[in-house]
Amino acid sequence: MPVNRNALIRYRTIDSCLQNRRRKWTLDDLIDACADALYEFQGIDTGVSRRTIQGDIEMMRSNKLGYEAPIVVVDKKYYTYSDKNYSITNIPLNDQDMQVLGEVANLLQQFKGFNHFADLNEMVSKLEDKIYTQKTHSTPVIDFEKNDNLKGLEYIEVIRKAIVAKKTICITYQSFKAREASAFCFSPYLLKEYRNRWFVLGRTHQRNNLLLNLALDRIQAITDDNEDYIENKDIDLAAYYSNVIGVTKSPKQRDVEVVFWIDSANAPYVITKPLHHTQKLLSEDATGKIFSIRVIMNFELERELLGFGAKLRVLGPRILVKQIKDQLKKTLGQYEGATPDGQ
Structure with a gap:
């Protein structure tokens, strides 16, 4: 049963009063205590009515909230718990x-x-x-996508604080293509998550303040640095990734209209989970549907499209069609001459 915050404050206040057996509590005492609590926690100074507190006591006595509080009246005047060890905070969970x-x-x-x-x-x-x-052994009913072995998560808070404080940091970084790690000063602007991997967008203090997107799992160390922070004055961070699938892009790169066909059996998946927020349905027939999205051409886009295999065909632009064809030819080449067991 839903209970608002004010009612919970009153229940807790009444409970606290009745646990204090060093004094006797009349209804007026409970009313005053609840009024003081509401003023302290909520800033409400209109007082509490006698009827409200009487209703609270009956609610606490009932099983509607699971309390079943043993509230009794002594000498027809004083309220207390018949069980001195009772408290609504000690109720076992059902x-x-x-x-x-x-x-x-x-x-x-x-x-x-x-x-x-x-x-x-x-x-x-x-x-x-x-x-x-409480010895519960219930079976989980929610299973989230996660990667328990993901590296670099320990740097999220360090980078976040640097972004907020506009502080320069020194990063030791080794990309997958680099033979060895390198260290450089970096002004971070934005943390970005994509498919359980984290990235940070910012400017390096070398190479003409190049804008970089760094994967946190490739960072080996981060230290503070006293170099002046490079302010972001030319990038709309709220919209920077709006025309991207993934995280790979350059500031001057322009988006294009990507048109693709997908067969009728798989079209519902693309309709219910669009490849991008710009997705539009252009046409359809018995064999499938044709969609368009307006995005930057990058590695993540190719991977997304290739993931549908023969169920999807890219129709434009021509350069993307060529790139997808080349990738499929290379893929097919991996299987030429291979035996069924992969040897």
């Missing part, structure tokens, strides 16, 4: 509660490992401990 908490824990677990979510990590750990102590 099976439904445990199922919901388990699902929430699984969801929050996706953020563990990110330094930026240090407080969240602690909260998840507490939640997991609560579930464990």
Whole structure:
């Protein structure tokens, strides 16, 4: 049953009062205590009615919220708990509660490992401990895409702080193509996630302040640096990746209209999960549908299109058609002369 914040504050206040057995609590005392609590936590100074607190007490006594609080009246005047050890905060969780908490824990677990979510990590750990102590063994009903072996996540918070503070950092970096690592000063602008990999966009302080997109899993070390930060004055970071599938692009690169056909059996997948937010349906017939998207031509685009195999055919632009054909020829060449067992 949904409960608003003000009601929860009143329930907790009444509970705290009734646990304090060093004094006797009249209805007026409980009204005053709840009014003080609402003013302290919510800034509400209109007071609380007698009827509201009487209703709260009955709600706490009931099972509607799972409390079933043993609230009794002594001497026809004073409210207290018949069980001195009772508190609404000590109520054991039922099976439904445990199922919901388990699902929430699984969801929050996706953020563990990110330094930026240090407080969240602690909260998840507490939640997991609560579930464990309640001995739940429910089967997970949500399974998120994740990569537990992903490298570089420890740099997310370092880079985020540098972006916010506009601080230069020194990065030791080795791309997949480089024979050895190199170190350079870098002014970071934007953190970007794509398919469970993280990247940072910024300017190097070498090579005419070239704009670079660095993969965090290729970073070997990050240290602070005293060089002046290079302000971003020419890039709209909110829209920089809007015409891209993936992360690969250069500032002067222009998008093109990519037209492709996909067979009727697989068209529904592209309709329900568009390749890009610019996707449009151009035409259709019994064999399939023709779509267009307006994006930068890059490696990630080719990989996305090639992933459909024979189910998709690129119709334009011509340069992209040629690139896809070349890739398919190379792929076919990998199988020429191969035996069924791959030898």
